[in-house]
Amino acid sequence: MKRNIVIATLTAAALATGGTVAAFAAGDDGATATQRQTGTSAQSAADRDDDSADDRDDDASDDRTAVRSGGVTAAEAIAAALKHTPGTALSADLDDDGADAWEVNVVKGDGSEYDVRVAPDSGKVLGAQRDTDEDQDADDRAELAAVKGARTDAREAALAAAAKGTVTEVGLDDDHGTVTWTADTVKGGKHGEWKIALDSGKVTQDRDED
Known part of the structure; x- marks a missing residue:
């Protein structure tokens, strides 16, 4: 009160004095x-x-x-996939959609493609499924031709990139007509993206994705 x-x-005083x-x-x-x-x-x-x-x-x-790779590296997964399904490995990806498996894409000599799944803990091949969508465009054919004549294959590219961290994916990229291997790594919670030369195996940071 x-x-x-x-x-x-x-208030009254203010009103009175203006x-x-x-x-x-x-x-x-x-x-x-x-x-x-x-x-x-x-x-x-x-x-x-x-x-x-x-x-x-x-x-x-x-x-x-x-860590889910369980000690089975990208290079080891590629080697296991090629032993099961001989051919040319074009990519390897550590599937993190809950299935927990490496998926290795392999092209056989007759041009047929297979997705080979490799267990990340044991390196055992879980199965191989033929890719029914095998329509290749010009870029796909150029990449395949470049890889077949390369001195560095997918396994060697994965080994080279492993010096930068744990490899979770390796594949191909056609950058303005120059085909290179690319790899994703994880180290200390940080991502790394790298290019690996087909001829020399030299690893450089992927500036396009930096």
Whole structure:
């Protein structure tokens, strides 16, 4: 009641003198403002913590993807696939859709393509399925021709890229007419993307994907 009287008195005085007055409520209103400010700061800090947690979860997920290989590297998966299905390996990908297997794409001598699945823990071939969609465009034919005449195959490219981290994928890329091997790696929660020359096996960072 006293606070209301004081505010009313100040307002009346301001009207009488033609001036203005700013009345700030004390006590509970001040505490409420402080609480609002503190709550906002706490919420911002919580949001930052959530973002950091999300980043950590993403990094942990990446590490788990790499660890799921169970010691079977990309190079070993390619070797196992080629032993089961002889031909030319064009790619190897550590499948992370819940199936937990390496998928190695192999082209046989007659041009037929197979997806060979290799267990990431034992290196055992789980099966090979023929790719019924074998329509190759000009780029596909150029890549296949380049690989057949290359000094570095998919397994050797995977071995070369392994010096940069755990290889989770290796394949081919036609960059303005120059065909190279490409590889994705994970190391310390960070991704790396690399190019491996078909002739020399030299590894360079993939600047196009940096």
